[in-house]
Amino acid sequence: MATTTVTPTSPTPNWLALVQLFSNVALTGLTAGGVLPPGTSLLVSGIENAILPLLSNIQSGQTKTQDTLAAFGAMVGILQATSKQTGLSAQQLSNIQALETAVSDAIVAFMTGESGTPDLATLAVPVPAI
Amino acid sequence: MKRHISSGFLSLALVLAGSGSLGCKAVSTTGPATAPTLTFAQATNASLQAAHKFGTDIAASERSGALVLTPVEKRAFDAFAASLNSTDALFIAYSSGAATQAQVTTSLANTTSLQTAAQTALAGAN
Numbered sequence: 001m002a003t004t005t006v007t008p009t010s011p012t013p014n015w016l017a018l019v020q021l022f023s024n025v026a027l028t029g030l031t032a033g034g035v036l037p038p039g040t041s042l043l044v045s046g047i048e049n050a051i052l053p054l055l056s057n058i059q060s061g062q063t064k065t066q067d068t069l070a071a072f073g074a075m076v077g078i079l080q081a082t083s084k085q086t087g088l089s090a091q092q093l094s095n096i097q098a099l100e101t102a103v104s105d106a107i108v109a110f111m112t113g114e115s116g117t118p119d120l121a122t123l124a125v126p127v128p129a130i
Numbered sequence: 131m132k133r134h135i136s137s138g139f140l141s142l143a144l145v146l147a148g149s150g151s152l153g154c155k156a157v158s159t160t161g162p163a164t165a166p167t168l169t170f171a172q173a174t175n176a177s178l179q180a181a182h183k184f185g186t187d188i189a190a191s192e193r194s195g196a197l198v199l200t201p202v203e204k205r206a207f208d209a210f211a212a213s214l215n216s217t218d219a220l221f222i223a224y225s226s227g228a229a230t231q232a233q234v235t236t237s238l239a240n241t242t243s244l245q246t247a248a249q250t251a252l253a254g255a256n
Contacts, residue, residue: 110177113178114168120225
């Protein structure tokens with residue numbers, strides 16, 4: 001078999017974990033502030049727990065497209081569920097929507113990046129510091 | 131449009147998750163019906179493209195005021211961006227034969243350490 005597996009040091013787990021962390025930060029603040037009702041918190045936790053085994057697979061080097069997309073999709077699900085809550089301030093909703101947009105765009109970039117010639121011109125433009 | 135894309139991928143993810151490690155049904159996982167394994171270059175490119183898009187979106191949202199981050203969150207993001215830019219440059223060199231896969235792998239390992247530290251700081255501050 002001449003297949004090449006992705007090494008455990010693939011960039012995928014690093015940035016997926018960061019996305020998850022940013023999502024968690026948003027959720028933690030909302031839960032602590034009483035914005036998320038208990039029922040929704042459970043739902044969000046359930047979806048979030050679904051991501052963990054996927055991240056575990058990815059981090060163990062068993063990187064598969066399905067795992068990555070499932071993790072992306074679950075993150076989008078968490079953010080969408082959260083954005084439906086009432087009682088969110090304008091800035092909280094804006095934060096959630098910005099994260100959702102970033103993750104959705106990343107999904108498209110991931111799928112496009114899997115095939116064809118690498119778009120090195122895009123990678124050559126540095127991500128700015130903030 | 132974005133919503134449709136998001137919902138579509140969510141549905142796809144749930145279907146995939148349901149047929150994989152998260153499923154409750156006794157679905158057989160044996161057999162060769164899996165997606166082809168990506169090469170190092172394909173997988174790295176896909177991940178870097180996704181990370182790059184995520185990073186540029188977050189930076190643009192922060193700049194426009196649509197996303198407000200705490201100082202600690204900003205430092206965590208900047209560590210992520212710096213390490214990503216470094217790995218991007220190495221991958222570009224790797225693509226032209228000017229760097230080896232081992233060098234890219236080493237850079238990624240360094241990225242992992244930087245981000246782990248940043249994430250720990252971020253988690254502790256929130």
